[in-house]
Amino acid sequence: MASPALGVSQPSANQSDLAAQKLQVLQALKGSSSWFVTIAGLSIVNSILAMTGANVQFIFGLGLTQIVDALAHESGGAGIVLDLIINCMIAGVFVLFWKFARTGAKWAFFAGMGLYVVDALILLALKDFLSVAFHGWAFYRMYSGVKLLPALERMNRAAANGTISSSN
Secondary structure, eight states, X not given: OOOOOTTOOOOOHHHHHHHXXXXXXXXXXXXXXXXXXXXXXXXXXXXXXXXXXXXXXXXXXXXXXXXXXXXXXXXXXXXXXXXXXXXXXXXXHHXXXXXXXXXXXHHHHHHHHHHHHHHHHXXXXXXXXXXXXXXXXXXXXXXXXXXXXXXXXXXXXXXXXXXXXOOO
């Protein structure tokens, strides 16, 4: 085993523990934020199913994309291309929320969850209660990431200061 170079100290046990805890929090945060990208992907799948005339649909999709699909279906061939463009843009917004939320951006969680609540209200108006129930479950899973943000902020401050604090 090599010894450290002059002037380079080995990390203390507390710093190693902090790094391990931070890695664990980041992994949980990535899992929680992955709901945004899952919803985006399945919404696109639902749109493709709607465009092909399939009679099946995932409960995981967005109510807003369902409305766009219905309007496009009524407008004919040109509407289908516009349908795909609009729904990809909607899904892209959720992909952006995922990209920033997985790194701990509080605004991405709150904006994404807010938009998802509005979408649940659309589904409630459409009386799609199973999809509303799924929205509730996904919202709960996203919120579990929001609960991790204060711990991540504490760990980031502790790493920057070289200190470890166990206070909330």
